Amino acid sequence: MKQDKLDKSRGKSFVSAQQVAERAGVSRSAVSRTFTDGASVAPATRKRVLQAAEELGYTVNHLARGLIREKSNIVSLVVADINTPYQAKMTEALTRRLQAANKVAMIINSSGESTDVEMALRQTLHYRADATIVLSGQPKASLIETCLNNGQHVILINRDDPVPGPVSVIVTNRAAARQAFDMLERAGCRKLAVIASTVGSASLAAREKAFVAAAQSANIDVSVSRLGPTAYASGAEAARQVLSGADRPDGVFCVTDLLACGFLDAARNEFGIKIPDELCVVGFDDIEQAGWSSYELTTFRQPIEQIAEHVVDLIDHHTPVDAIQDPIRFQAEPVWRKSVRPR
Amino acid sequence: MKQDKLDKSRGKSFVSAQQVAERAGVSRSAVSRTFTDGASVAPATRKRVLQAAEELGYTVNHLARGLIREKSNIVSLVVADINTPYQAKMTEALTRRLQAANKVAMIINSSGESTDVEMALRQTLHYRADATIVLSGQPKASLIETCLNNGQHVILINRDDPVPGPVSVIVTNRAAARQAFDMLERAGCRKLAVIASTVGSASLAAREKAFVAAAQSANIDVSVSRLGPTAYASGAEAARQVLSGADRPDGVFCVTDLLACGFLDAARNEFGIKIPDELCVVGFDDIEQAGWSSYELTTFRQPIEQIAEHVVDLIDHHTPVDAIQDPIRFQAEPVWRKSVRPR
DNA sequence: AGCAGAATTGCACAGCTGTGCAATATGGTC
DNA sequence: GACCATATTGCACAGCTGTGCAATTCTGCT
Incomplete structure (x- = not known):
């Protein structure tokens, strides 16, 4: 029985509705209608068709269906x-x-x-x-x-x-970016930085701009770093540039969690900075890693x-x-x- | 000109080869051949067809092509x-x-x-x-x-x-699993643990088995933990169970980097354990996070x-x-x- | 020009399905 | 049993393409 089935179908090409129709003793239309929602088929015919289809391993060809339905x-x-x-x-x-x-x-x-x-x-x-x-x-x-x-x-x-x-x-x-500024401002940060990326899509650029605008309108100092793509390494590199200067920022907004992770790691492991005591960091996206206990990153969740x-x-x-x-x-x-x- | 183009095609359905043929003044076959590799078309005809196709925004319908080519x-x-x-x-x-x-x-x-x-x-x-x-x-x-x-x-x-x-x-x-054992053994670890997962696919199970076998044949103590799916949280949970006991292991093999990250975090941040001084950890996969400076995980890279x-x-x-x-x-x-x- | 050979072209069919339309079967009612 | 409404079925066409085959045109050569 099984051997029989294998011999017939293994490695061969696909079964068509025509073959199912012949086996079930009905017209090809009946087969088509059996597999079409809302079409009119007698229960008995339907059953016979389904049976034959099962035996032959028939599957509606969506290429053909798509062709005729234009969908x-x-x-x-x-x-x-x-x-x-x-x-x-x-x-x-x-x-x-x-x-x-x-x-x-x-x-x-x-x-x-x-x-x-x-x-x-x-x-x-x-x-x-x-x-x-x-x-x-x-x-x-x-x-x-x-x-x-x-x-x-x-x-x-x-x-x-x-x-x-x-x-x-x-x-x-982009109101979130303003909210990020509020967070940092209320935490007492007075010298801010925003870490963005060079390949920034428009939406990243929007976050950056909105944050900077909020800071400026509150008369708080803010610098912008854009180096490399939106990646961990870029965040780390940014930290090295931003933190090696004389007057370090005490609040940072990274337009992406990935950047934030890189920034955090470099800040703690290369500069020995305590988070959040000496430096506050806000990210964006709420990727899984933001919740890992090495980061515990405050961020914004996209729904x-x-x-x-x-x-x-x-x-x-x-x-x-x-x-x-x-x-x-x-x-x-x-x-x-x-x-x-x-x- | 542009307006013209829009009016004709915006929101309408797709262009067929027939339409291109009419516009170019050739037969439909010529169009088909133009878009078929290795078919015979005169350069002049080809050019006219391509021109017409461009103007009309024609695209070969791969549904139909797939239908006839059975590919x-x-x-x-x-x-x-x-x-x-x-x-x-x-x-x-x-x-x-x-x-x-x-x-x-x-x-x-x-x-x-x-x-x-x-x-x-x-x-x-x-x-x-x-x-x-x-x-x-x-x-x-x-x-x-x-x-x-x-x-x-x-x-x-x-x-x-x-x-x-x-x-x-x-x-x-699965030789890698044995190699993982060697790493830990040479690092002086004498009490091992392997962290696996419950939903383990066969390949994860193989790593686990091979590691355990290697340890046993070297007469080194080894325990196995399987809790939850292959995820960060499971690794952390495993650490809590394994490390809260009296005789902690001093070498751990996690069958997945994700598990390893969770384990590492819990070990350091919840138990204050120094890595690698008090405990060595080996992962598998070499995911990006394994290289982040909070982890610096020794692991195996899949090619x-x-x-x-x-x-x-x-x-x-x-x-x-x-x-x-x-x-x-x-x-x-x-x-x-x-x-x-x-x- | 004439001719052979090659290159190109068009016709017609195949590939598999969905569906309108007419024909047939079914069910119910008097 | 006759008749009507309804459900079901089959036919045939459409949707878009690739390709074998025969017909046509072109190229090169004498």
């Missing part, structure tokens, strides 16, 4: 640096929820050469993805336009650069699950693209740990 | 816990390389309910993926069999359970890039499934940092 159920995810804690978390949430909504995520790694990325993003179009979610990276505006022109849903996450055209944008609130839920909702209901004008905003809430002195 | 160029990636540093790194490497090989990765999150996973894995079949790469999780053997029966390439990474049938398996060498390269190669050349019998093995090399005393 592939594929959603492509453009993401750079998946191995970064924040991006990984977001990717996990999105894929999980897409999957629950009966969609499937196609992942486009935008870390490599820009021409590679361009080619990869084109895959989005090739496979007629229903939507494209851009997590990061700087894909050419022209490509995004192409996606839009082909009637694709494009959703940008955490890129609040003012893109013209009907693009749904979702940004994390990743909410964002993911909303995005998938957006795709599912496929609200007409032109309707959405304003970016949808989510609040980042503070997470108090031990890298900032309590009042 | 979708889709590779599905089954992965649990993408937000885990090791998995994220592997995912990054694989997607990058697949992309470079002109394939596209479809990601299947196997964290959720097992029925969800089953449904998701079925997507692999729906979309006629050329291959399925299983990074982790315990997908039912029956599903893997289904993939195989439909002529799919299945590649298991780091699951050295002896799966019957023609499955290409890639495992990281992720090599593995990814090999896997993609395997898929690209599509060696006949039945040919491969033995799992391909890669060496994990030790990375010396500061959590183990030098000899």
Whole structure:
């Protein structure tokens, strides 16, 4: 019996609806309808079809289905640096929820050469993805336009650069940066620094600007460091530059937890500085490591699950693209740990 | 001009080869051939087609192409816990390389309910993926069999359970675990512990077993702790249990860097233990955090890039499934940092 | 010019499905 | 049993592409 089954199907190509129909003694339409929600099939026929399908190992060919329905159920995810804690978390949430909504995520790694990325993003179009979610990276505006022109849903996450055209944008609130300043100011810090990055996406730049603006309007001294990408090493390097000078800051805002971890480590292990007694540090994102007991970083949590839920909702209901004008905003809430002195 | 272009295409459905053919004044076949490698088209025709395609924003429909060629160029990636540093790194490497090989990765999150996973894995079949790469999780053997029966390439990474049938398996060498024992033994440790996890995949179990075996055959005392999943918190919890007893171990092997980080933090911050003076710790994976200056963890590096390269190669050349019998093995090399005393 | 050989082109079919439409079967009611 | 409404089924077409085959055009040579 099993041997029989193997001989027939092992290594062979896929089974088509035609074959199932023949085995079940019905028309191919009946098979198609059995696997189509809301189609009209007699219970008896349905049962026979399912039985035959089971025996043959039939699976609806979504390539063909997508072709005729003009809806592939594929959603492509453009993401750079998946191995970064924040991006990984977001990717996990999105894929999980897409999957629950009966969609499937196609992942486009935008870390490599820009021409590679361009080619990869084109895959989005090739496979007629229903939507494209851009997590990061700087894909050419022209490509995004192409996606839009082909009637694709494009959703940008955490890129609040003012893109013209009907693009749904979702940004994390920059009020958080002002709140970060408040934290440090109330903790008694009087000389501040903000650690940003050179490849900064617009949303990182926004955090930086908002923090600086808040400090200046309160007449508190603030310096800005931008070296390297948004990574642990950059944070450590920044600490070396900022802390080796004569007048050290006593409060630091890192636009990313990853930078903050690097900064903290260098500050403590290379300069012997006590946190938070001599220096307060605030991060952003609330990645897992921020909660590790070597860091206990006070930071801001992005509501990743909410964002993911909303995005998938957006795709599912496929609200007409032109309707959405304003970016949808989510609040980042503070997470108090031990890298900032309590009042 | 631009306005014109927008009016024609914005929000409309995709352009077909037929339309391009009409605009270029050639047959549809010519269009198809223009976008097919190695097909015969006159340079002049080709140029006209490309021009027309550009103007209309034409893109080959890979759903249709996959349908007729019986090769979708889709590779599905089954992965649990993408937000885990090791998995994220592997995912990054694989997607990058697949992309470079002109394939596209479809990601299947196997964290959720097992029925969800089953449904998701079925997507692999729906979309006629050329291959399925299983990074982790315990997908039912029956599903893997289904993939195989439909002529799919299945590649298991780091699951050295002896799966019957023609499955290409890639495992990281368990000799590393013995080497870990050697490190600790030479550092003078005489009472060992190994920290594993309850959900242990077969490859984690292998590390644990090999370490214990090595210790026992050297007549050195060794205890085993398994609590919770392979995560930071489990490592910390294990430290609390192991270190609160009367006779503490002086050498610990954590089957995962994540466990090791948790263990280290708890040992130092909750028990005030000096590393490596009073206690030596060895990890596995060489995740990024292992190199952070708060940890400086001595560990074993999995050759992720090599593995990814090999896997993609395997898929690209599509060696006949039945040919491969033995799992391909890669060496994990030790990375010396500061959590183990030098000899 | 004439001719052979090569290069190019168009036709038509195949690959697998969803669905409108007409035909048929089913069920209920008088 | 006749009739009507409804549920089910099969036919045939559409959706977009790749490719074998035959027909056509082009190239080079005598």
